[in-house]
Amino acid sequence: xxxxxxxxxxxxxxxxxxxxxxxxxxxxxxxxxxxxxxxxxxxxxxxxxxxxxxxxxxxxxxxxxxxxxxxxxxxxxxxxxxxxxxxxxxxxxxxxxxxxxxxxxxxxxxxxxxxxx
Amino acid sequence: xxxxxxxxxxxxxxxxxxxxxxxxxxxxxxxxxxxxxxxxxxxxxxxxxxxxxxxxxxxxxxxxxxxxxxxxxxxxxxxxxxxxxxxxxxxxxxxxxxxxxxxxxxxxxxxxxxxxxxxxxxxxxxxxxxxxxxxxxxxxxxxxxxxxxxxxxxxxxxxxxxxxxxxxxxxxxxxxxxxxxxxxxxxxxxxxxxxxxxxxxxxxxxxxxxxxxxxxxxxxxxxxxxxxxxxxxxxxxxxxxxxxxxxxxxxxxxxxxxxxxxxxxxxxxxxxxxxxxxxxxxxxxxxxxxxxxxxxxxxxxxxxxxxxxxxxxxxxxxxxxxxxxxxxxxxxxxxxxxxxxxxxxxxxxxxxxxxxxxxxxxxxxxxxxxxxxxxxxxxxxxxxxxxxxxxxxxxxxxxxxxxxxxxxxxxxxxxxxxxxxxxxxxxxxxxxxxxxxxxxxxxxxxxxxxxxxxxxxxxxxxxxxxxxxxxxxxxxxxxxxxxxxxxxxxxxxxxxxxxxxxxxxxxxxxxxxxxxxxxxxxxxxxxxxxxxxxxxxxxxxxxxxxxxxxxxxxxxxx
Numbered sequence: 001x002x003x004x005x006x007x008x009x010x011x012x013x014x015x016x017x018x019x020x021x022x023x024x025x026x027x028x029x030x031x032x033x034x035x036x037x038x039x040x041x042x043x044x045x046x047x048x049x050x051x052x053x054x055x056x057x058x059x060x061x062x063x064x065x066x067x068x069x070x071x072x073x074x075x076x077x078x079x080x081x082x083x084x085x086x087x088x089x090x091x092x093x094x095x096x097x098x099x100x101x102x103x104x105x106x107x108x109x110x111x112x113x114x115x116x117x
Numbered sequence: 118x119x120x121x122x123x124x125x126x127x128x129x130x131x132x133x134x135x136x137x138x139x140x141x142x143x144x145x146x147x148x149x150x151x152x153x154x155x156x157x158x159x160x161x162x163x164x165x166x167x168x169x170x171x172x173x174x175x176x177x178x179x180x181x182x183x184x185x186x187x188x189x190x191x192x193x194x195x196x197x198x199x200x201x202x203x204x205x206x207x208x209x210x211x212x213x214x215x216x217x218x219x220x221x222x223x224x225x226x227x228x229x230x231x232x233x234x235x236x237x238x239x240x241x242x243x244x245x246x247x248x249x250x251x252x253x254x255x256x257x258x259x260x261x262x263x264x265x266x267x268x269x270x271x272x273x274x275x276x277x278x279x280x281x282x283x284x285x286x287x288x289x290x291x292x293x294x295x296x297x298x299x300x301x302x303x304x305x306x307x308x309x310x311x312x313x314x315x316x317x318x319x320x321x322x323x324x325x326x327x328x329x330x331x332x333x334x335x336x337x338x339x340x341x342x343x344x345x346x347x348x349x350x351x352x353x354x355x356x357x358x359x360x361x362x363x364x365x366x367x368x369x370x371x372x373x374x375x376x377x378x379x380x381x382x383x384x385x386x387x388x389x390x391x392x393x394x395x396x397x398x399x400x401x402x403x404x405x406x407x408x409x410x411x412x413x414x415x416x417x418x419x420x421x422x423x424x425x426x427x428x429x430x431x432x433x434x435x436x437x438x439x440x441x442x443x444x445x446x447x448x449x450x451x452x453x454x455x456x457x458x459x460x461x462x463x464x465x466x467x468x469x470x471x472x473x474x475x476x477x478x479x480x481x482x483x484x485x486x487x488x489x490x491x492x493x494x495x496x497x498x499x500x501x502x503x504x505x506x507x508x509x510x511x512x513x514x515x516x517x518x519x520x521x522x523x524x525x526x527x528x529x530x531x532x533x534x535x536x537x538x539x540x541x542x543x544x545x546x547x548x549x550x551x552x553x554x555x556x557x558x559x560x561x562x563x564x565x566x567x568x569x570x571x572x573x574x575x576x577x578x579x580x581x582x583x584x585x586x587x588x589x590x591x592x593x594x595x596x597x598x599x600x601x602x603x604x605x606x607x608x609x610x611x612x613x614x615x616x617x618x619x620x621x622x623x624x625x626x627x628x629x630x631x632x633x634x635x636x637x638x639x640x641x642x643x644x645x646x647x648x649x650x651x652x653x654x655x656x657x658x659x660x661x662x663x664x665x666x667x668x669x670x671x672x673x674x675x
Binding site for chain 2: 026027028029030031032033053073076077081084085087088091094
C-alpha cells in the first residue's frame, strides 16, 4: 500500500493490515472464532493463537480488499453480525491507516453453539 | 371496602411481587416507549465500535421487533412471553447493539423457561443468565460497553433480591446500578473518554430498565420530558464542542519531582477532556483546548517535552466524514449528465435521495455535506477539478458551506462561480433556472434570482433543551425553521409543519414539495402531505425521499 509523501514513501504490507483486521474481528460481537480459508473441507477451527487466520487482505490498484472467514454464535441474527463485522473492519482499517477500504467480504464458515436454549 | 376494591387492591399489591405474562408485556411496552423517547439522544452518543450514530435506532428497532412478537399474544405464562419476545428480538436484531440486546433477552428468557410467573429470585436469576449469555457471544468482550452494564445489572439484581421480594425496590436498585455503570463507561473505554460521551448501548440498556421501572411506579414513559443525568452528560459534552476547544493536545513531560496532582489541576483549568497521568519522573498529558500554546508552554516550564502531538479536531472530524463517504458512497459521484453543456454544476447535498434529485437535474457532481458534516474546501475543489467543463457553478445548499465554496474559487484555475444557496430547495430552484445555452454570468444571475422565489421550511426534533429566538424548545420537541430562522415549535410534526406553512403564506404558492429524511418512512411522509393537502387544497403537493439526516422534512414552497 504505497503512499507517496514529501520525504519518502510509507508502505503498509497486507500482513500488517491483516493484524488490524484480526484484532477488529475478534472484538466484534457475535463472532466466536475465525476459520482458516485454506481448509477446503470447510472445517471450522476455533480461534487459535495463530493470528491472521481467516483473514485475507488483497491490494489491487491501490485498493484494499478484505475477506474474513468467521464462526458466529448460534442463535444470533447472522446477517446483523456479519454486517457489523463489515462495518467494524472497514472502520478500524480506515481509521488506523487513513486509506479507504474498497470492500470487506464476510464469509460465515460456521456456527458455534455455546448457549443452549 | 367492597369485594371488588379488595381484589384490585390485592392485584396492585401482587404486581409489586409477581409478574405474569401480561405483566411482562406491559413492561416491555413501557421499555420500548421510553427507549423511543431517548432514541435520538442515544444515537448522539454512538462512537463505538463505529461512530455511525445509529445505536438508539438499532435498539429501538430490535425492541420493536420483540414487542410486535408479543403484542397480540394471549399468553399468560411469563416464561413463554419472554421466549416469544426473545425470538422477536433475535429476528429483528439490528446492528451491533441490537444483536447484543437480543442475546440479553435470550438469556433472560432461557432462565425464566416455562415459569408461569416471575418473582424476585427469578428476576435476579434471569438478569444473571442474561449477562452470562451476552458475554458468551464474543471472543474478546470489551468493557465499558452494554456488556459491562448488563453485568452490573445482574450484580445489583442478585444483591437486591437477597434483601427484598419487592420487585419495584429491586428494579430501583437495578436502574441505579445501571446508571452508575453507564457513567463509568468512559473510564473503561478510551474512545468514549476521548469523545466525552458515555457508551450508547449501555445507555440504551439503562433507558430500557428505567422505562420498566417508570411503568411499575405508574410514571409516564412517552410524553414525559424529564431526562436522565447521563443524557445531560452528552448535551454538556456537545456544548463543550460548541465552545470551541479546537485542538487535541498530547505530550509527555520528563522531569524531576513532578507533581502529578498539581499538573492535573492546572491542565483541567485549561480545557476539556483532560487526562493527566504519570509519576514524578514522567507525566502524560492530554487535553482539548482552543489555544494549544498554553498547555505546551506550561509543560515546557516543568521539564523536557516529548512526543508532542497537536491535532485539529475539526479537521479530524472532517477527514473521518470524508473517509466514510469516500468509502461508502464514493466521495464524488459523477453522473453521465456532465456533458450536457459547457457549464458544470457541483452541488453539496445531505442525503442519498437528494443526491438523486440533483443528479436527475443534471449536476455534474454531488459532494456529501450538510448540517453536521460540512465538506472541506479540498472536497469541493476536487469535485470542481474532476468535472470536464471549465466553467463551473457551485451550489453549497447550506449556509455553513458558502465560505468553503468561496475559498474554492481562489484555488482553481477554472471559472468557478458560487451561487450562495443556503438550503436544498434554493439549490434546486437555482438548478432549474440553469440554461445551458446562456453564458456563465447570465446563468449565475438567473440562479441567484431563483433563490428568492422559493421558501424553505425545515422540520427537526430538538436534540436538547434550548431557547432559540425567544422560543423555548424542549428536548424531543419539534421545531420548524423558515429560511433557517426558528418559526414554530410544538409536540408533533404535523402541527408544527402546518403552523410554519401558514406563516410562510403557502396559500400563494403553487407547489409544495416535502423531502423526507432518513428517519421518516414514505407512508409517514405521504400521510403528512395528505393532511396538509386538506389545509391547502389549491396547492400541488409532492413527496420525495431526501434521505437527509437530522431534518425529518425539508419543505420547498414555490
